[in-house]
Amino acid sequence: MEQFKKDIQLGLSNVPKTLPSKYFYNKKGDKLFQEIMSMPEYYLTNAEFEIFSQKTKELIHLLNLDKERHFELIELGAGDGVKTIELLKELITQGFNFSYLPVDISANALAGLKEKLHIVLPTLDVRTKQGDYFEVLAGIKETKKPKVILFLGSNIGNMLDDKAKSFIYQLGKNVLPDDKLLLGVDLVKPKEVVLPAYNDKQGITKAFNLNLLDRINEELGADFNLDEFDHQPEYTEEEGIAKSFLVSKIHQVVTIKSMGKVFAFKAGEKIHTEISRKYNDAILNNIIKETDFKLKEKLTDTKGYFADYLLVRK
Known part of the structure; x- marks a missing residue:
């Protein structure tokens, strides 16, 4: 307070x-934002959901994960997890060995997500983490397990470029070499x-x-x-x-x-x-050029409205 x-x-x-x-995000704000994501005008959710639901196998192939080694899938700002569930289902179907760690500042959002996942994916190992992203990452860095960090929904777009550079830099300091970051961003387009x-x-x-x-x-x-x-x-x-x-x-x-x-x-x-x-390749490369990440691949929706960029820790 x-x-x-x-x-x-x-x-x-x-x-x-x-x-x-x-x-913005108290209990009422959480509910209103869920309504925003369902609006026909709010193309961001549908565009990224298309990537996660229709290009799931391609996405997993890009992540280049080892089925024999347990990894941690960490989602920053997990919200209701509607897109991520598509990825989680396919990872389970393909027999990957992993834990899902959703991180959010909202205890209300995390409780709702955990309850949903218990119903939809009862075998999934879910470990919710409430709090500041970097404090949570610092606390789990020492596990030495491979990590895939999801930062979706163009949440990074809520930062000006200098702050985004610092944010990506700090992420790099809290993960290990070869750990991956899947970064969802809204692309530059007409007003x-x-x-x-x-x-x-x-x-x-x-x-x-x-x-x-x-x-x-x-x-x-x-x-x-x-x-x-x-x-x-x-x-x-x-x-x-x-x-x-x-x-x-x-x-x-x-x-x-x-x-x-x-x-x-x-x-x-x-x-x-x-x-x-809003982003394009040049803007994103400028943001990550002084960080520990390098850009590997990207997937876009069919309209080219949205992209999920795969970055790998050098």
Whole structure:
């Protein structure tokens, strides 16, 4: 709670104002994001699901795993695991010896995933890990077992390039040579495809963004009036970064009781809440060039909207 308070105070004191996207994910936020992933406009889920469901054997072949040696399949930000289940099923069918370690900051998401997997894949060895990615990886690095890390759903796209470079570098420091990283990324494409994914007709994405203000109200005693804020996404193909903002409709003042702070908003003032970086080979190679990983292969969906890149630790 103290870290939440510090992050919110810092973000709303910034010029321009910001709010960390990691705080989208409370119980209500988790549910809304599941709805987002089911939206017809949100092509990312369907595109990556196509890769995992229709190119599963090809994916396993690219991973070049040894059936005789036990390995750990570690998924960072596992969520509901809907795509990964397709891979897990095929790995079991082909007789691979492995454990599945889903990692997530949300205990609620992990509990739901473990319950689902117990029903769908009762023989699977599942070891849920709640917490910070690098703390979890550091804790299991010493097992010396081969590791395949999944970082799917273009979650890395929530980082600007410098932060993504640091993230991939730190991943390399927490795994061993020849360990693998399967990185799911959204590819650069026209705004006519991208923008509707962040501004659906049903208003689910808007509700997801506004829920962050609602959470601040509930947990920190703020008085944000959600009716006086709107959701605004922005994207150009040239920049390749989708951005989400909450925009104050009027001049207003918000009090956060637990901080004893008052924050003023001008009419039209933006709060930057999230980015979603889009990639191509050149952008990704630039990000990994000073890390311990090298790019080996990639698989894309039939429309070329999404790619899963295989990186190997040097």
